[in-house]
Amino acid sequence: MIRFNAFEMNCVGHQSPGLWRHPRDRSGDYNTLAYWTDLARLLERGGFDGVFLADVVGLYDVFGGSPAAALRQATQVPVNDPLLVVPAMAAVTEHLGFGVTVNLSYEVPYLLARRFTTLDHLTSGRIGWNVVTGYLDSAARAMGLDRQRAHDDRYDLAEEYMAVAYALWEGSWDDDAVRRDRAAGVYADPARVRAIRHEGPHFRVEGVHLGEPSPQRTPVIYQAGTSPKGRGFAARHAECVFVSGPSPQVIAPRVAALRQAAVEEGRRPDDLLIYALATLVVAETDAKAQAKLDEYRSYVSHEGALALMSGWTGVDFSTLDLDAEVRHVENDAGRSAMDNVTRADPSRVWTVREVAEHVGIGGIGPVFCGSPATVCDALEAFVAATGIDGFNLAYAVAHETFADIVEFVVPELQRRGRYPMAYRDGPLRRKLFGRDRVDPAHPAARHRSVTGAA
């Protein structure tokens, strides 16, 4: 089976800088409820596993040393809170999952754990957390730091953060703690609820989790870092992993390394569902699809694309000649973004111009363009070449790109027996993995048997 996620963000244009100017693009309506409820209904009609909401808490101000280009081009700014649109989407759907990005570097674990518990209740167990640590110094400065933590230290902090969150979700309330016994006048049995006690280098927490047990308790954990340190984190914690790169040559070794790392952590290779970034431009015929893509491309903003790339990599692309070759640099921004256009595929050399053109539609992932048959052939070939489980689909034009996928691609994949015909019932984790609670081999499960009363 090939699985689909929709890649979205509570902002304008997300991964296709400049296309907000397209006359049919709706992403400028991101600050209305109808934008999100229409999207949710559409994706559920197409049997998508979920909508994955990206987020950043800073501005893309690396390009030209200022946020001017990002602001001009709506390069992931303005950006609203991703968690707050989830209840509206949940209210109009029954099955769609919600993988929501929250950067833990600037959130208190005790409060964030409660927000996820709240959403797990309100979505009937359809919430997931894309755990990120950020890559923008602008975010760190806005939060009172001089710069962000060093790359690998961010993952160390994340490791401790997860232990606190798991203890709150899994260890504070027993399964039978909530009695709701009207006759006895007992809502919750105090003997079955306890404070978690954590003391580590970054966090000291003593407290009872504020929310009562939700359907999944721990949200489905998503992760998207593929540096060696990021991969280790994913191998321990992630249930779903998002990878991105321009070609199977870049993606395949990352997928193999992730599954191998999961095995080294005592998990099974298929305990990870891996989704690769891609954008599909599809129409009745190859010629019509190509015409559509050409028209989309005429709206691409190169400045916006390079502002994005500069933010992801921490390298100011405005200082480079458009025809210069992109060379590898290591710094404290994201590592995989730079690798994608440098050392991940030594057979391919990228100029700055080529990066701008490529990133302009759907970010750093590939664009598959053509008739339903052509696109489905390409998707099947990509899966066979990489070992991924599905695609994290970006849009060129909101919501037209997803509407085309639901109309053209999903039925063709179903006809080929490569796409689910219906959702499974139950929480997101049951739909994806056949169980409501984390697998016993997952580190969250270790926090289940805490003893001692509050």
Ligand SMILES: Cc1cc2nc3c(=O)[nH]c(=O)nc-3n(C[C@H](O)[C@H](O)[C@H](O)COP(=O)(O)O)c2cc1C
């Ligand atoms: C498909 C995809 C989506 C991502 N979404 C976000 C996001 O929404 N917010 C964020 O701060 N980082 C996001 N990231 C960045 C990762 O969380 C991570 O910081 C980045 O890939 C660098 O990690 P690495 O150096 O371990 O590779 C995303 C990465 C990928 C591949």
